[in-house]
Amino acid sequence: MGALCCRPQPIDFDGEVNLFHFILSRCVGKGAFGKVRVVEHKQTHKLYALKYINKSKCVKMKAVANVIQERRLLEEIDHPFIVNLRYAFQDDENCFFVLDLMLGGDLRFHLERLGALGEDIVRFYLAQLSSALAFLHENHIMHRDIKPDNILLDERGNAHLTDFNIAVHFGERRLTGVAGSMAYMAPEILNKRGYSSQIDWWSLGVCAYELIFGRRPFRGRSNSDLTYSISKDPLKWPEDADKKCSRAGMQILKGLLERDTTKRYGCKPHGEGFQELKRHPWFKSIDWDTLESKEQTPPFIPDAKKANFDASHELEELLLEDNPLKAKARKANKDNMSAEMRQMEEQFTSYDFKKMQRRSYYPHNQHLVSTATVTSSGVTSSRPGTPANDLRVDGITIHGGNGHSMEISGNDLEAVRGEKVLDQNYS
Known part of the structure; x- marks a missing residue:
């Protein structure tokens, strides 16, 4: 009986995207209120970069509007030389961007x-x-x-x-x-x-x-x-x-x-x-x-044999992180939220590039319904993109030193x- 109750819940890949859809791998970057780590989609086995932003820190630093604005802008962007958004979602603690993975470093x-x-x-x-x-x-x-x-x-x-x-x-x-x-x-x-x-x-x-x-x-x-x-x-x-x-x-x-x-x-x-x-x-x-x-x-x-980023991010994640990232079911009670938390809850909406057309939230760009065409097998981009066999990345900032954001x-x-x-x- 005990073994049955501890059996992991099946993942609903047809439902809204969430952190349960991904295998978490190494941490490769760190920003003012978030981190970046490599993840693998459990169904497609494709690698991405997961940029996650702590909501409480975001509110404290008065950056809620910036995070929402970034989320909306990225939805309308699809270009071969831009780190493109593939998924977006949130849980009770973090907002998540799943982006193209760039393993060559900054x-x-x-x-x-x-x-x-x-x-x-x-x-x-x-x-x-x-x-x-x-x-x-x-x-x-x-x-x-x-x-x-x-x-x-x-x-x-x-x-x-x-x-x-x-x-x-x-x-x-x-x-x-x-x-x-x-x-x-x-x-x-x-x-x-x-x-x-x-x-x-x-x-x-x-x-x-x-x-x-x-x-x-x-x-x-x-x-x-x-x-x-x-x-x-x-x-x-x-x-x-x-x-x-x-x-x-x-x-x-x-x-x-x-x-x-x-x-x-x-x-x-x-x-x-x-x-x-x-x-x-x-x-x-x-x-x-x-x-x-x-x-x-x-x-x-x-050089593919070397880590093209500051390895101290992974060490810090292992030794110093008191609340390591893991997938959690949502418990959010909207009645007790602050105005800023409610804004993120309502405006940092989910996005799945395989199921949704790209769109613009900007009135001047309402002609832009999509830069990608949704097909029964996924998405066919209207622009040439990064080849499918490429490993692709993201970054808050993947390094330490003088130029960090x-x-x-x-x-x-x-x-x-x-x-x-x-x-x-x-x-």
């Missing part, structure tokens, strides 16, 4: 290990990320936190943009809230004169410069010094710049780091900026026709470290 990890990356490698990443940015901007989405930490490689070496925690929709009205990682912020954000999607191209330029030369183009010992440098300092090149980057490459960097947004590369309206970038001589070696189908061999392939107050912002700040007035 570019911060590789940058700190190698010191710098070759021009050919950076050109390939820029082509892929430019494609992703053009897609986002076409759908009225700006990322606002592009940096090496938020660029993840799959096991074959393709680059993917992740972490949409402070991404927003944009329209004709310019934004004024300060948000992002300060070292990668465009001057128009810091000058508080209003900004739009052009800021993403600036941030991409800072990333490219840092990846090629191993240092950022604008630096400062304090917030005010860094603000002045980003806003006023001329773009300077390292003494050995000509050994690391061609003249055409420097033209691209200079064009992306142009303070005048009417002249900045990528910024011309209606997608013309992206087309102009594609025509630049620096990208002559890129076959744009096959780029999104991932038919090209990336110039850098991560955090949600912090403006007064505590350590500008030189490039940490993330949520929408707020910056002092």
